[in-house]
Amino acid sequence: MKLFGDGLRSLAVARRFVPWLAEHRLRLAGVAGAGLAAAALEVLRPWPIQALFDYALVPSGEPPLPFGSVVALCVSASLLVIAARAAVEYWGALRQAEVAHDVTRSLRRHVFEQLTKLPLSFHAANKSGDMIVRLMGDVPMLRTMLVDSAVALLSRVMLVLATLGVMLAMDPLLTLVICAVIPVLFLVVRMISRRITSAVRKQRKKEGAMADWLHEAVAGVAVIQSLGRGPDAVRRFARSSRSEARAGLKAMRLAARLSFTVESLLAAAFAGTLGLGAWRVSQGRLSPGELLVFLSYVRGMLKPIRAVSRHAERIARGTACGERILSVLDASVDVSSPPGAPRAPEHPRELAYDGVGFRYGDGPLVLSDVNIVFRPGELTGLFGRSGAGKSTLTSLALRLADPSEGVLRLDGIDLTSLDLDSLRARFGLCLQETVLFGDSVRENLALGAPDASDDDLWRALAAVAADDVVRALPDGLEHVLGSIGTGLSGGQRRRLTLARTLLRDPPVLLVDEPFAGLDRPAARTVLATLKAHAEHAIVLVVCHELDHLEAFDRIVFLERGRVVGDDSHAHLQASCPAYAELVARTALDESEVLL
Numbered sequence: 001m002k003l004f005g006d007g008l009r010s011l012a013v014a015r016r017f018v019p020w021l022a023e024h025r026l027r028l029a030g031v032a033g034a035g036l037a038a039a040a041l042e043v044l045r046p047w048p049i050q051a052l053f054d055y056a057l058v059p060s061g062e063p064p065l066p067f068g069s070v071v072a073l074c075v076s077a078s079l080l081v082i083a084a085r086a087a088v089e090y091w092g093a094l095r096q097a098e099v100a101h102d103v104t105r106s107l108r109r110h111v112f113e114q115l116t117k118l119p120l121s122f123h124a125a126n127k128s129g130d131m132i133v134r135l136m137g138d139v140p141m142l143r144t145m146l147v148d149s150a151v152a153l154l155s156r157v158m159l160v161l162a163t164l165g166v167m168l169a170m171d172p173l174l175t176l177v178i179c180a181v182i183p184v185l186f187l188v189v190r191m192i193s194r195r196i197t198s199a200v201r202k203q204r205k206k207e208g209a210m211a212d213w214l215h216e217a218v219a220g221v222a223v224i225q226s227l228g229r230g231p232d233a234v235r236r237f238a239r240s241s242r243s244e245a246r247a248g249l250k251a252m253r254l255a256a257r258l259s260f261t262v263e264s265l266l267a268a269a270f271a272g273t274l275g276l277g278a279w280r281v282s283q284g285r286l287s288p289g290e291l292l293v294f295l296s297y298v299r300g301m302l303k304p305i306r307a308v309s310r311h312a313e314r315i316a317r318g319t320a321c322g323e324r325i326l327s328v329l330d331a332s333v334d335v336s337s338p339p340g341a342p343r344a345p346e347h348p349r350e351l352a353y354d355g356v357g358f359r360y361g362d363g364p365l366v367l368s369d370v371n372i373v374f375r376p377g378e379l380t381g382l383f384g385r386s387g388a389g390k391s392t393l394t395s396l397a398l399r400l401a402d403p404s405e406g407v408l409r410l411d412g413i414d415l416t417s418l419d420l421d422s423l424r425a426r427f428g429l430c431l432q433e434t435v436l437f438g439d440s441v442r443e444n445l446a447l448g449a450p451d452a453s454d455d456d457l458w459r460a461l462a463a464v465a466a467d468d469v470v471r472a473l474p475d476g477l478e479h480v481l482g483s484i485g486t487g488l489s490g491g492q493r494r495r496l497t498l499a500r501t502l503l504r505d506p507p508v509l510l511v512d513e514p515f516a517g518l519d520r521p522a523a524r525t526v527l528a529t530l531k532a533h534a535e536h537a538i539v540l541v542v543c544h545e546l547d548h549l550e551a552f553d554r555i556v557f558l559e560r561g562r563v564v565g566d567d568s569h570a571h572l573q574a575s576c577p578a579y580a581e582l583v584a585r586t587a588l589d590e591s592e593v594l595l
Helices: 007-016 018-022 025-044 047-057 067-117 120-125 128-170 172-219 221-226 230-282 288-329 390-397 420-425 441-446 454-463 467-471 490-502 520-534 569-575 577-594
Strands: 351-359 365-374 379-384 405-410 427-430 508-512 538-543 554-559 562-567
Touching (some): 007 018, 007 128, 007 288, 018 067, 018 128, 025 067, 025 128, 047 067, 128 172, 128 288, 172 288, 230 288, 351 390, 365 405, 379 520, 379 577, 390 538, 420 427, 427 490, 441 454, 441 490, 454 467, 467 490, 490 520, 520 538, 554 577, 562 577, 569 577
Parallel strands (some): 379 538, 379 554, 508 538
Antiparallel strands (some): 351 365, 554 562
């Protein structure tokens, strides 16, 4: 590996993925054995031709057997060697394909699992389209390097070494002609492959950026059409596509240059061997049949050397893709469970923020000195200007991030000391940005409770005034939604996501603006459901609008990351000037919008 591409880097990348290969070591050993057997049979392949030539076609003396017998034996031996080699290669190819598919599936699963564990800061800094390219495009290229190229190189190198050994025994001088070219070939391969790795790295980055923009454009096609920006979007996509194509073309040019250089050197080596071999025959140092065998070995050895150059280019691509995958696998999972962590309380009765502060990276605090306790029995609204820290407050409860200062406790237990999966199982989260998948309504709802019955599903839908919406769909619960829930209105999508969350009957419910996009009857139904759930659970609702502030038992008012008010709407209006001012200003803004 050290000779191909930027060898040390390729070897370092490959070494990191050995655990994914180790579980397939027996099958890989079988594939390697098949490759070695095929190499040995390839070494035997020319000898029936030599016997046919020297003992039947151009005998130098009395042949040991009659002409027909020699021909029959040589043809039979040749067919046997060819058939055996084909059978061995067929078996090896099947086993290799099985391993390749298993490694691809295992790698994709592990990378996807890592993506689900990485903090929101990672996903905010990395485009989703680029992550899709890494999963769907980079993983197969990496697998090609780890399995296909590694197995191919092993068998090709063994074939070259075995062939060189036989050639040295036949004629050391002729063999030196080939040996003189091999170091030059490897140096050329190494130099050009390093440049291919760099070019592929840039190409894959551009592909990721293009995939991310395309994902956003397709998801937002309604906005593009409504603004009449279709031609602009097409032009932007064309520019991105041209940029990616130029990067890909550069890598292809380098690969073509590598192939041309290798072919030129091999052609020179073959021509030199042919000329020197003819002179050796004229000197009586070789028989014509032996020269044919030697030339057959030279031609046969040129094939694996060509293959080495092709696989060097694939290794260069695999190295670049492997580095991109490792950047995901090596990313820090900031939030995790400590060893032997206890499970979270089944029915928590208190969620407490004790001196909590939070900052993103090295930035300023977006939450500061938050001291507040939430309990079942009251419907609590979180209110404040955009950027006041409302959503951050709920994210910390789910341990989507951990506080920079202070402690969060569930029933008096520090959240960071609890088992993470069991902690999150106690929460239900309904985001302002609705998340539905291109599956049936039933499958989308079942994400919240896989064992829920149809009656459970319909009750959850009725609780958020969405049962009539689903009944009106052509296939009801079996109706397949479009990607991200297209085909439904914003309010309908919001109600489905809330129904999915309520199916879990979570003891702690976090909801971000559940009333947006709902008509008044639907909003009243949702509000009644939230109030009923709050009787036995902790319910926090992030609210931005004024319509339902009076309905909350308690409102926590945040200003610039601090809790500056905590009471009912009426009391805050009277006792908190900042709250009263924001309510008045919001009401004025809403009235101006209506006008």
